[in-house]
Every structure is written in structure tokens, then in C-alpha cells.
Amino acid sequence: MYCSRCGSPNEPDDRFCSACGAGLRETAPDESESQAPRARLARLFGMTRKARLVSAATAVALVAAVVAFIALNSDEGIPRDAYTVAADAFCLQAKREIVLAREGGGDPSSFSQALVPIVGGWRAQLRELSVPPDRIEQARQLEAALLVAELRIANLARVAERGDRKVALASAKRADGASAAVEEAVANLGLSECASAVIGFSPSPS
Numbered sequence: 001m002y003c004s005r006c007g008s009p010n011e012p013d014d015r016f017c018s019a020c021g022a023g024l025r026e027t028a029p030d031e032s033e034s035q036a037p038r039a040r041l042a043r044l045f046g047m048t049r050k051a052r053l054v055s056a057a058t059a060v061a062l063v064a065a066v067v068a069f070i071a072l073n074s075d076e077g078i079p080r081d082a083y084t085v086a087a088d089a090f091c092l093q094a095k096r097e098i099v100l101a102r103e104g105g106g107d108p109s110s111f112s113q114a115l116v117p118i119v120g121g122w123r124a125q126l127r128e129l130s131v132p133p134d135r136i137e138q139a140r141q142l143e144a145a146l147l148v149a150e151l152r153i154a155n156l157a158r159v160a161e162r163g164d165r166k167v168a169l170a171s172a173k174r175a176d177g178a179s180a181a182v183e184e185a186v187a188n189l190g191l192s193e194c195a196s197a198v199i200g201f202s203p204s205p206s
Contacts (some may be wrong), residue, residue, distance in 0.1 A: 083132055084190055087139075091186055091194030094122035108168065112157035112175075119150040135189060142185035149178035 001010050001024060008019035015024055101114040123146040131139040152175040159171040187195040 080190075081132065083129055083135070086129055087126060087189065088191040088193045090122060090125040091191050092197060094118055095194065095197050107160065108172070109157050109160035112153050112160060115153045116150060116157065119146055119153065122146060123150065138185070138189040142182070142189050145178065145181040145185040149175070149182050152178040 001012050001014065002008065003010060003017035003020060003022055003024065005022040006017065006020045008017055010018055010024060016022065017024060097118045098115060101111060101118065104111075104114070123143055126139065126143060126146075129139075152171070156168065156171040156175045160168045162168075183195065
């Protein structure tokens with residue numbers, strides 16, 4: 001039985017409400033129907049003032065969490081749409097492959113040779129995506145940066161293979177600069193997850 005005043009549940013044989021002290025009485029069928037919404041709200045938000053305050057605080061916290069989630073899923077106004085999610089996934093996959101190639105060991109020449117198809121594959125995957133009109137320029141800049149990085153890494157592989165340490169160091173420096181340009185283009189495109197996983201493309205020649 002629910003109290004007609006506050007909607008609190010009570011035992012069927014109770015004469016007074018255990019929450020507010022109001023007298024309990026049998027309700028007519030039509031009156032019971034009118035009390036049903038109130039009873040459901042009482043069960044949802046709580047029967048006491050403290051419970052209702054806790055429910056209100058929880059609701060406010062949930063709203064704040066939703067707002068924070070939306071804010072985190074945008075980077076300076078760039079939406080997390082299907083293009084951004086896919087481009088971010090390609091970027092992270094390429095970086096994982098680069099890390100695996102680095103962990104595989106080998107000399108700088110072998111490592112650089114392994115990177116060339118990774119960067120080229122990353123660039124090819126991005127070209128398959130349909131770029132939103134408002135990000136065409138940023139996508140073009142990332143593709144251009146990847147192409148430069150691919151060429152610089154290929155050059156480093158050739159130089160490192162010849163064993164000229166001085167030339168190899170200069171080539172590695174240029175490859176590192178190309179890597180930094182890729183990272184900047186990734187951030188400008190709003191690929192926030194990939195941008196947070198910063199790695200270098202080229203090793204220091206031994």
C-alpha cells in the first residue's frame with residue numbers, strides 16, 4: 001500500500017504511513033490509478049528528503065559527465081565523426097606497426113626499410129576515406145607530410161646501408177623533422193587519440 005500523501009510504500013495492515021505519519025486508507029480503483037505516477041516517482045527519486053537530494057545530485061553528476069564526454073570527444077571544435085574515428089584508427093595502427101618494427105631490432109637501415117611500407121600503407125588508407133569539406137586542407141597537409149616522411153625514411157635507409165655515419169646522421173635528422181611534421185598534421189586534423197601516442201619514425205644511426 002502506498003501513502004496517498006507522500007507515495008511511500010507501507011505494509012498492507014499499517015494504519016499510519018511510516019514515512020510521513022499520515023493516516024492510511026483504502027483507495028478506490030480510480031484514485032489508485034491517479035496515485036500510481038506519484039508512487040512510481042517516489043520509488044525512482046526516493047521517499048525521504050535525503051534520498052531525493054541524493055537523486056538530484058546523481059542527475060547533476062550524470063549531466064556533467066555527458067557534457068565532459070562531449071568536450072573530450074572534440075578537439076578545438078573538430079567533431080568525432082566517422083571520418084575522424086576511421087582516420088584515428090588508421091593512424092594508431094600505423095604507429096603500432098612502427099613500434100613493433102622498432103622492437104624487432106636490427107640496424108638503422110633495416111628499421112628504416114621496414115618503415116617505408118608502413119608509412120606508405122598509412123597514406124593509402126587515408127586516401128580511401130571520404131574527407132568532410134571542412135577538413136580537406138588538413139587532410140591534404142597530413143598526406144603531404146606522410147609523403148615527405150616516406151621519402152626521407154627511404155633516403156635514410158639507403159644512406160645507413162652505405163655506412164657513412166656523418167651523412168646518415170644528417171639524413172636521420174631530416175627524417176625526424178618529417179616525423180614532427182606528421183605529428184603536427186595529425187593534431188591539426190583532430191586525430192586526438194593518435195596525437196597522444198607520439199613516436200619517432202627514425203632511429204639514431206649507430
